[in-house]
Amino acid sequence: MIYFSTDVLVNYHVEQVPVQHQQARHLYQQAIQRGQAFISLLTLNELVFVLTQLHVDEHDIALKISKYQDLAPVGLGSDQFKRATQLAERIGFQYISDCLHTAIAESHCHELYTYNRPVFTRIQQYSPLNIVCF
Secondary structure, three states: EEEHHHHHHHHOOOOOOOHHHHHHHHHHHHHHHOOOOOOOOHHHHHHHHHHOOOOOOHHHHHHHEEEHHHHHOOOOHHHHHHHHHHHHHHOHHHHHHHHHHHHHHHHHHOOEOOOHHHHHHHHHHHOOOEEEEE
């Protein structure tokens, strides 16, 4: 399975950087076709927040989010929180959300896709997960 970080889904839904928008759409659609797309509730929560900050219409946000229900997004358990804390102890607690994404992905996936290269390249050295930074 491939874990999609929030920034990839934001780029999927909103064209801010045309190249990233097209790439995110391609990556996500390809993963869906292969049955490999994985989404967490944390990602959906952050996606809603960012779309709101970008002034996307609330009705449009609800429609976008409803499409992810078929993927059965997973929550965060105490084991993942513990793992995220271990990662944050190594790279800094200011990155706890990214550590949470990593911990969830480690529990369910073999890859994580992100545009957040500065943080995830730091996490990569402490994770067995294949983290792909675009």
